[in-house]
Amino acid sequence: MKTKTTIRNLPAEQRRAVTVEAVIELAAEKNPASITTAEIAGRMQLTQGALFRHFPTKDALWQSVMEWVTAQLLGRIDKVIATTESPLEALELMFAAHIDFVVKHPGAPRMMFAELQRPDPTAAKAIAQTMLCNYSDRVGKLLVKGMKEGIIDPALDVAAASVMFIGMVQGLVMQSMIAGDIAVMLGNAKPLFALYARGIKK
């Protein structure tokens, strides 16, 4: 298998993938809503006009970005869920996988948040909403499973616990934005989940 050394004249599919990655990178540095097509092109050593050869509109590009985030995040957590027996352990590994993903791609949650903020019902926004619903669903299912197994408090409010789970990630993201350092998330993830576990355990 030969690896491409040149970044010019990439096949279309590969170029699209590189473009999505460039957007995620940029989203880590600034407000996603303010990212311009010129900036994206500049980041990947391309002219602005060339971008529109691979994406008909900017929104189509953003749609691809949201699909990438969805595939990445849900892919990671589904792998964890599939290989873990204990629901509580699965939740912890799922949380760790989520944080790991966010640390590796800080732009991803920002894209998510920015997309949800849009007033008009775009395709990209719908993908973001669906993704979070699916995410919340998986958390809820694990909680219910834990309740049936007698590990988790049977009186637990599953909806609240799901919101809390997502809120933990958001809280860490916010903390890292205040600190201006993404890595702080890694240090705070473990005690944060311990606190969560303490709240939901039987």
Added chain:
Amino acid sequence: MKTKTTIRNLPAEQRRAVTVEAVIELAAEKNPASITTAEIAGRMQLTQGALFRHFPTKDALWQSVMEWVTAQLLGRIDKVIATTESPLEALELMFAAHIDFVVKHPGAPRMMFAELQRPDPTAAKAIAQTMLCNYSDRVGKLLVKGMKEGIIDPALDVAAASVMFIGMVQGLVMQSMIAGDIAVMLGNAKPLFALYARGIKK
């Protein structure tokens, strides 16, 4: 005392206040980073140019908005803290006050988040950072007080619990954005805090 009925020719200070409110309103409907000066002016029945009579730059306006949010939010929670003996009860009332504020002004947390995302160290961003540090500090002090009183788990990770507290608000905001309905926060606030309390109590 006579009340002004006209919205034209307001005194400068009053006009600035109205402008800040208009921005908060707009931020509830769309991504704060995408709010234009023309939109702000349009919302308050004013021409775009007139805005720059009261604010030298757009960033100066955003600075005023962040100061307003700071004064409102910290003002509310400080009042709660000052009039409540029990630290656990204070945390619950503080959480309720925060949610109440966010429900009344959904644009406020969005402005906060958008400002924190900016790459350049603007004055507005600094205000947002300081505000959140102060907020986190107040949560931390209440937690420590509760630990001393023997109400809260002495082994609690205060930093993690502070992140979780802010994360709860963020989680609710995110949930309301997915649902497209701000009011869902009110229904989920109580069970969410109950879950939090369960995690930090002795």
Added chain:
DNA sequence: CGGAAGATTGTAATCAATTACTATTTTCCA
């Protein structure tokens, strides 16, 4: 050489900000 990928150049719309000007209040003293 033929087609896909990229460069170059261009456009209409929109952005924050400034201009020259008018309308409205407020001030203050004869």
Added chain:
DNA sequence: TGGAAAATAGTAATTGATTACAATCTTCCG
């Protein structure tokens, strides 16, 4: 106390920069 003068508030038009997007060349590679 009335009314000219000064200060303040707002308008309409315009600025140069920037935006997403399009049309037309040019290069590369099998």
